Amino acid sequence: MTERTLDDTGIWPELEGTPPAEDTIPRAHARDCAVETGPGELPSEVPSPGSLDQIRFWWTQTLVPAITTAAEKKGTLADSQPPTFRQARARHHECAGHYTNGFVRGQRLVYGYLHMATVKPALNYIEWATESELRAVIHVLLAAAVFFGLLLAGQL
Numbered sequence: 271m272t273e274r275t276l277d278d279t280g281i282w283p284e285l286e287g288t289p290p291a292e293d294t295i296p297r298a299h300a301r302d303c304a305v306e307t308g309p310g311e312l313p314s315e316v317p318s319p320g321s322l323d324q325i326r327f328w329w330t331q332t333l334v335p336a337i338t339t340a341a342e343k344k345g346t347l348a349d350s351q352p353p354t355f356r357q358a359r360a361r362h363h364e365c366a367g368h369y370t371n372g373f374v375r376g377q378r379l380v381y382g383y384l385h386m387a388t389v390k391p392a393l394n395y396i397e398w399a400t401e402s403e404l405r406a407v408i409h410v411l412l413a414a415a416v417f418f419g420l421l422l423a424g425q426l
Contacts, residue, residue, distance in 0.1 A: 352397055358386055 353361065362382025369375040399409045420426045 352390075352394060355386060355390065358382075358390055362386070 359382070362379065362385070366375045366378035366382065369378060398405075400406045417426070
């Protein structure tokens, strides 16, 4: 088999005058024509290594300290005690007092009492159970024992 070479125009000499087939286009020329971006330009979907460094810098220098500062701030929700039932009732009445329509005010009070009968006791119990590590471990072990007991009994 003879080796084929290109002439100065980039066309195979034996194919002069005919349109080049797909496999006759030199690879370097095809590669140069495939991407038409400016120098140093990348498509927007592909992040450049520089932008990943900027994201990492923003994460470690800006976001993490802000979250740490907010978490360590005294008087936040994580640091405060939940309101008592009496305080929650007063707050629900205060919120219902913002409405002038008696029907809407009544709905807000019903919501408040349902909240105090269902959600608040569960949250208070979880807060009490996780107050110390020992209580939390005991509750997790008891929950696991109940789960596996029901599983072995065929109830789950």
